[in-house]
Amino acid sequence: MSVIAPNFKFSEFVKSILDNLFWILLIFTLVGIPAVQIVLFYIEMPVIDGKLLTPFLALTWLADPSRTLPILKAFMNTDLFRIAAFPGFGFAALIAAGTIFVERKMLAKLQLRVGPFYCGKVEGILQLMGDGLKLISKEIIIPAKADKPIFWAAPVIFVATAAAFVALIPVAPGWVVADVDVGLLAVFAIIGFFPIITILSAWSSNSKFPFIGGIRALHQMVSFEIPLILSLLGVVILTGTLNLSEIVESQTNFPWIIFLPIGAIIFFITILAELERIPFDLPEAESEIVAGWLTEFSGMIYGLVQLGTYLKLYAFAALFVVLFLGGWTGPMIWPPFPEEIITDGIVMGPITAKIPGLPVFSQEMLNGVVWFVIKTVGVIFFILLPRGVFPRIRIDMLLSLGWYKLIGLAFVNIFIALGLLYAGVLGPGGIL
């Protein structure tokens, strides 16, 4: 009999709560209330019908059906929702989780095997949850000679940086966490941050294989950052702006990949290198340096790094969509909202419910999200595909590819963009 997981008994659970009631109340009072007040101080609460929507008022109004939708809409306009749920972390994490599942199943089909199968009834769809639970329940082992504060901090900073990258991506018209005018520059700044985190975590673990992996990652990321930035200059020249939302709006007629295919190809290759995907997975080359800079990570620290990696993958794929494939633009395929629901209300038997505040989302926004997701998933598919086809390349081949070929091609791309601009065909005030 295992003593690790005794059977759950509700009566004992209640008894343990009652025994510790005093301490629970004390902790709630001392910690909870100040925490709530700090949150309330920083989050702007919406105003509905001239009344400030406090949490108590929101709870009261939620019971009233005619008040529910306006409260939900007001909540969706808060920064908290945008950061945590829709264009921000939750949406990205959902796509990242789907990416992991699709990667496993697709690779399994390619390699004539089954892949995740048993966890969850349908095709092992709950495998990711199982893996997450396993990682959470595992012990976190820290090497004795590691530099502990940095070793702890590096994965957390990694996820935070990846999440900051996600925040800059416009998903639908007006739906972006941080709509900054220097959006593309902010993206470059965030990309420049990743090698620092990598070398910090590799160095702090004070072990040989992570150190070699960290040095390799540093070489790889730094030498591919330059072609990455140069390949995007063509788009900036033609649009005349650095704001990502405006770049998307400039592609309503045609995506930039039609005019700048070389830039798109360079950007795609550099994405693979920045993400350490095969064939550029040298920093994690298993047969040479165990797991590279991830060797000493264990338990949920490793899980955090994986989460950050897949958030980064989503963000890079989304950036490709925004810059070259036209972001949310596309033909209108979402059906229009039936107007009679607003005018006549919904008839449910004898009751006719009139719900003010419909529709929750506009037709343009839903259509934009659908196109954005379709395009992003397509790009992610092509990012995953080389893993089944190519072996790993060597560090000298990688560096010569980055410094000789891609930088030269990036300049060709810039000259094409300049030519199009001077011919007056495209660009600000162009005839197309």
Added chain:
Amino acid sequence: MNPELPPGLALQKVDERIMTLNVGPQHPGSGHMRIIVQIDGDFIVACDPDPGYVHRGEEKMAEYRNYITNIPHLERPVIHDSCNVLYPYVLGVEEILGIEVPERAKYIRVIASELNRCIYTMYWLAIYGIFLGHSTMFMWPAGDRELLIDLMEKMTGARVTHAHFVPGGVRNDLPPNFEDVCLRQVNYFEKRIKEYAAIFYDNPILIARTKDTGILSRQDAIRLGTTGSVLRASGVDYDLRKKEPYDVYEELDVHTNVMKEGDSYARSKVPWLDMLESCAIIRQALQKMPKSGSVRVKLKPNPKGKGLDSVYKRVESGRGSLGCYIVSDAKPEPYRVKMSVGSFRNLIALPYLLKGEKLGNMPSVYWSLNYWPVEADR
């Protein structure tokens, strides 16, 4: 500092630029051995392979068992290639005991050993693929290997360790209808491994990575005493199936594959070409095999050698020439059994090849030597 420490453990005064890496035995890219590598930046300065982690004393064990009970444990060094590992021992015992093997048994042995060569090479190829980071090349050979394992299961009753060869022939006759099934499976297998060229051997990244790395010249290959695919990849046409034909190989048309480059790419391609050649040999053997007849000579229980006698037999295994030296006296147990394996001969080339190479080339050069750690340690 204790001066009597063995060279691997003694503290050495080295340049500060040089880092010593212990690759293995707990490492995904080493197998059951350790390679002590000294690197300067990305370049390997010195390399010291350190086998011996799976030494099991097979040769000593053989002195305490009689000629028949030695069979199951002597095939343990390479369980994927168990027929070929056992082949020289069985040939030697037959010469010591003076047994003449039936014709049909000889053909069955050839078929079994060629099938086993393919099974071993597929396993080796799978690991070569994953060493280069090519996960599809890990899964495909591991899956297609099942075809031949099923054939061997039909033939011998066991999937991996067959213990099928016995002095005097083979243990059992072929099951009914085996020839047709074997021909069909082997034809499909050949078609399947020809597809590997498109994803692996013609892959531009693979060619760029392994061409002109770890070059073993013709003279060095002969001087260092390498055998098998390593020797043939360096341009030496040396195959024991042709040079010293054993059993019925002289009646079969054996074609050897020789490449002149001597680099990792050639060393990885020659075993694949050998598999195609094995398929051709199996087809010939199935055609020429007598359709019926005895497959085993009845031995006396507990056979004894005639007196002080010694015999050395060798065969071409999946890793090169595999020899077995048996000394017998007038007892049921052999006086001494010594195996000379291709793995260990090929490993000798590793320090020469890795010197001055990049660290990224280490797995591909190491595994292209067709080295099986357990066989080298015996």
